[in-house]
Amino acid sequence: MFSNPMPVPLKLDTHYDVPVDEYWGGRGNELPTDGYFNGQIAQFHALSPNGGRDASPLALDIGVGMGKAMTSLTRAGFDAYGIEPSASFREFAIDRTGLSPNRIKLASVEVAEFAEHTFDFVTFGAVLEHLTQPAAALRRAIGWTRPGGLIHVEVPSSDWLMARLVDLVYRAQGLDYTCHLSPLHVPYHLYEFTEKSFEAFAADTNCQIAYSRLFVGETYAPRLLDPMLKRAMASTKTGMQLEVWLRTAAGH
Numbered sequence: 001m002f003s004n005p006m007p008v009p010l011k012l013d014t015h016y017d018v019p020v021d022e023y024w025g026g027r028g029n030e031l032p033t034d035g036y037f038n039g040q041i042a043q044f045h046a047l048s049p050n051g052g053r054d055a056s057p058l059a060l061d062i063g064v065g066m067g068k069a070m071t072s073l074t075r076a077g078f079d080a081y082g083i084e085p086s087a088s089f090r091e092f093a094i095d096r097t098g099l100s101p102n103r104i105k106l107a108s109v110e111v112a113e114f115a116e117h118t119f120d121f122v123t124f125g126a127v128l129e130h131l132t133q134p135a136a137a138l139r140r141a142i143g144w145t146r147p148g149g150l151i152h153v154e155v156p157s158s159d160w161l162m163a164r165l166v167d168l169v170y171r172a173q174g175l176d177y178t179c180h181l182s183p184l185h186v187p188y189h190l191y192e193f194t195e196k197s198f199e200a201f202a203a204d205t206n207c208q209i210a211y212s213r214l215f216v217g218e219t220y221a222p223r224l225l226d227p228m229l230k231r232a233m234a235s236t237k238t239g240m241q242l243e244v245w246l247r248t249a250a251g252h
Helices: 014-017 018-025 038-047 068-075 087-098 134-144 162-170 194-204 226-236
Strands: 058-062 079-084 105-106 117-124 145-156 208-214 241-247
Touching: 014 117, 018 226, 038 145, 038 208, 038 241, 058 134, 068 087, 068 117, 079 087, 087 105, 105 241, 117 134, 134 194, 134 241, 162 226, 194 208, 194 241
Parallel strands: 058 079, 058 117, 079 105, 117 145
Antiparallel strands: 145 241, 208 241
16 A cells, blocks of 8 residues: 655655654653564574574664664674664664664665675564665565575554544545555655565565564554454454565575
């Protein structure tokens, strides 16, 4: 799901360069904890040959943000690198986590450069929905990933039940508004996805979907309705967030 016409930023670097405190409204900028990203790290090991137990697997975090995932990867024994298009977020990550500046490129995925077949694990957390050409970004990541390596993606689902219900309310009022493609602030969500999006992409790039799941997430509904709506999302696979793991082709 996407808007048409597509809003395109004049300059990608300034589009992403939002001050950390302004972006989070003073919330969510706490330091990384030991438990952050552990589920994704465990999933990487579960999907990797030999449990991914090779010494210091190389990982790339696309969209470092405040450095939480990259810090967790480093603590878990990965040889971790990252790219971050926002100078303010990159500076925050380096200052607050102790990550080396040499390991975080100030660049967007569209212009960053790495040698082919470098990484065992590449992760896009809350990134693809912001990009004007998400498929092109994934293709670049495939080129940086070793044959048989894993690419992890988390994106908003266009099947989210709550967005559909709010849209119905708008229609009942005779409005052409939509709840999709939130948040409606910089940096905007330009796309929402379903698993079919990635099935088509995998077929086109000779990758395979190694694993996928939907997170129910929040309902933002009154407390009395919250449990019922969460059960409905779980049973109908209309949760808020989609997680997909792509395995690159053995001979790519």
